[in-house]
Amino acid sequence: MIIARNLLERWIAPIVFAVAVSSLNPAQAAEISVTNASPFQGETIELTATPGESEAPPSTVTFNKQTYKLFPKSDASEGKQLVSLIAIPADIKPGKYQVLVGDSKIDLAVKAAKFPIQYLTLPKSKDNFLMSPGEEEGIAAAKATVSNKRMWTGVFTVPSKYATSSKFGMKRVVNGKLLDDYFHSGLDFRAPAGTPIVSCAPGKVVLVGLKWRLHGNCVAVDHGQGVISIYIHMTSVGVKVGQEVEAGQKLGTVGSTGRASGPHLHWSLYVNNVATNPQPWIAVPNSKAWLAKSSAAE
Numbered sequence: 001m002i003i004a005r006n007l008l009e010r011w012i013a014p015i016v017f018a019v020a021v022s023s024l025n026p027a028q029a030a031e032i033s034v035t036n037a038s039p040f041q042g043e044t045i046e047l048t049a050t051p052g053e054s055e056a057p058p059s060t061v062t063f064n065k066q067t068y069k070l071f072p073k074s075d076a077s078e079g080k081q082l083v084s085l086i087a088i089p090a091d092i093k094p095g096k097y098q099v100l101v102g103d104s105k106i107d108l109a110v111k112a113a114k115f116p117i118q119y120l121t122l123p124k125s126k127d128n129f130l131m132s133p134g135e136e137e138g139i140a141a142a143k144a145t146v147s148n149k150r151m152w153t154g155v156f157t158v159p160s161k162y163a164t165s166s167k168f169g170m171k172r173v174v175n176g177k178l179l180d181d182y183f184h185s186g187l188d189f190r191a192p193a194g195t196p197i198v199s200c201a202p203g204k205v206v207l208v209g210l211k212w213r214l215h216g217n218c219v220a221v222d223h224g225q226g227v228i229s230i231y232i233h234m235t236s237v238g239v240k241v242g243q244e245v246e247a248g249q250k251l252g253t254v255g256s257t258g259r260a261s262g263p264h265l266h267w268s269l270y271v272n273n274v275a276t277n278p279q280p281w282i283a284v285p286n287s288k289a290w291l292a293k294s295s296a297a298e
């Protein structure tokens with residue numbers, strides 16, 4: 001019996017050792033990096049994964065209990081590197097998080113963005129979040145679109161030439177009441193009714209909503225790899241679902257349709273279904289790696 005146990009141990013020990021070595025062997029695991037390991041709430045970062053030599057390329061990234069797709073970088077000099085955009089939710093608790101790619105992980109330290117509070121008055125008839133039939137589903141489907149080809153390069157085009165009013169992330173007090181579990185999911189432009197709204201980047205129109213109670217007349221454009229822009233409260237819409245648009249191409253005009261206190265453009269950007277702060281996307285050229293580089297995947 002003693003001999004048998006020794007034999008068993010001799011068999012088990014090398015097996016356990018081999019497993020430990022394979023998960024610790026750097027050639028086996030993907031090497032990962034992010035553009036900013038200390039992002040603010042509401043910020044988007046880009047993750048790059050270089051698969052290990054003998055490893056099957058990873059296909060997804062996991063962060064904050066969500067799984068996002070990895071896309072190949074198209075630039076030949078980048079080899080077989082994979083990329084994914086990760087939007088840090090505006091309402092995530094600041095602190096330490098891990099991003100996982102297969103057996104590899106990287107730590108993030110999310111910083112508090114300190115979003116201000118905004119006070120608004122709305123007519124009683126509009127002081128609710130009721131939606132029209134099909135509205136919630138239409139918006140949800142548009143936000144969840146993930147297509148493979150990254151259609152933009154460089155900084156995004158500002159969708160209205162007028163000054164911004166409400167910033168992204170603001171908490172709101174409407175008619176004297178603080179809205180729980182609410183933050184302003186986009187950037188507002190104080191633009192007069194009838195002025196043009198243009199697409200912030202090349203893409204494909206995935207949604208046209210008309211006369212919706214909350215969003216009014218609205219358009220959503222898919223820019224690829226999980227990036228979607230949404231334009232709401234429009235007076236008129238001049239594009240159709242399925243239509244391809246260029247950066248700067250007119251989508252329609254500013255209005256106050258839906259839940260709006262007056263004419264303005266509300267512009268949201270979603271990354272993998274998470275609302276992100278649009279400001280860095282239209283800011284200083286070359287300020288972010290994913291904006292500066294062309295990495296359109298076929």
Ligand SMILES: [Zn+2]
Pocket residue numbers: 166184186187188265266267
């Ligand atoms: Zn808004």
